[in-house]
Amino acid sequence: MAVTAEQIQSVLPPLLGEALGQSCVLHTCRRLTAGASADTWWLEADCNGPQQWILRLDAGAEDLGMAPGKRWEALAQRAASTAGCPVARVITVLGGSEGLGEGYLMEALSGESLPPVLLKDPRFASAREQFCGDAARALAAIHATPLTDLQSLPLQDAATQVELLYAMHRDYGESLPVFSLVYGWLKDHAPQIDSPALVHGDFRLGNFLIGEEGLNGVLDWELTHRGDPMEDLGWLCVNAWRFGRRDKPVGGIASRDELYAAYENATGQRVDEARARYWELLGTFKWGVICQYQAYSYLRGHVPSLERAAIGRRVAETEYDMLVCLQELMELNHAD
Template identity: 40%
Template sequence: MSEKQEFDSRLQAVLRRVYGEQIALASANRLSGGASQETWLLTLSGTGAPDTLILRRAPEGMEATDDSRAIGLPNEARLIRKAAATGVAVPEVVHVLEPDEGVGEGFIMSRVEGETIARRILRDDEYAKAREHLPAQCGRALAGIHRIDGSDVPRIRESTGLAQVEQYEQTYQEIGVCRPIFDLAIVWLKENAPKPLAPLLVHGDFRLGNIMVDEQGLAAVLDWELAHYGDPREDIGWMCTNSWRFGQSEKRLGGFGDVEPLLEAYAEAGGAEFTPRDIDWWDMLGSMKWGIMCMGMYETFRSGADASVERAAIGRRVSETEMDLVNLLEGQRHA
């Protein structure tokens, strides 16, 4: 029996544990993921179960470690279930993998129909109505996320805005490349840090690419592995970061809308009342963070640690974030 056949056999046993012996795994096809985390489309036959499901897994030996920013897939599943209980649109978690099942660490969830590719969401006519609805829908979703009590979920850490500035400054210094606009942005962020708010659960990577969108708008919030306790403005500012507008820079919110409708819906759904200027600092933080991440990805390519074209291509985007930081700093100077 091949390794793939053994994997399929174990996965079928898991599905039968959940749905009964009448279920068979027709196919398991890997969709995406890196070396440490994978996404699979499962097609089932038989009665009493959905036709398709999604498996998120880390193979044995590739689980998130304690020093990782990721909370680990079992904890991600717990947060998704909590999000569903607060009314946030998420996939249904149908099973969390057990160690004795031999499939790795992860969970099986429902398949949500829609689109995650930003270029299509922002440009295709079939998502025109969705783009109108998304700002308010995202505001309501974030209000729900920020209400989640994750106190009983392990490995959710606290990360304030200033702590992230210090973290990424250290990474920048370790990379050892002098890019003056990042030095200036770091100084500005330290000198203009807003008064911190009481930490709430934040998604940590709320943006196009990590939400499922259908023709009516927000269908599901995905990819919760970077959830942590922090300032709720962080999630809003991250979606406003110019890199996540995917070329539609005139629309501050994700390239699809204005931030004001999100802020209004967020407050109406029980979140705090913020103004667009309250998000400016977090917008700057987002561009600084992503730029330094891009530097790090190029460094892994340059060093040979990961010689993939993807790492090199992302590394080239540092210059985009430099221009974003110039524009943001100029905007603050004239504000």
């Protein structure tokens, strides 16, 4: 059963009093989204002054089987914040016994997240110019986050993800040769992880809050895990997140060379281009399976959403993108 505003207004105040050490009065409680994996609310309160918060609750619906859960999402976000990543401060974590399910409350940050606005509006020209530097510094902080308290986060290396995604693809009953071709190549060339790091897992345009001065916050940690830091660089360059600007792989804003150089400057570590491009191909493969997942969640009656049904048409786009990625990656490996 979905959580109501009345339940939130009843349960949260005493928890906030304990977390903040002062009484709080909620006077606005408005649902923003009710997606498959997160039920998100906008809250306004008075705690010795006005406060604006975001509450993320587990929606309880099926997911890709790659999300660690809202509690671990909150703990990873909190740890990354301590390491210097620009994220919203987590105020309290809900374990489920409170009656709202698993979730967490965090501060609301300012900024724009809509890619069409960020890519075209003149107000964000300066933010676009410094995007690679901002993104690289955020990733450097994420990947340097101590894992001491995050050892129970799932370890998702390339081989694990490839097998999981291909099993999902086969479960849909479609025989798509491009998926089989790319699966075989990814399986045969899967890199090993020498030193697992915290990985955001969905680091892309659309999951950033950006102001006119630059990056204000990294959002949506629901796919966070331990893994290969190059995964985040590859995912950021997947063609689906370029929004029609194929010639600018980094979110439709910049080149890979600019991103790699900024990451090397922020971390002091060389980017293995072939490894990053491997993850770009794997990310494209993943997005293709996600498109199938979205469509079949409708076709199998799990989520009555026309938007999900329509996204199935994008599977063909990902097939083309996979072939382009694979050709470029094979040429890169041959040149080396």
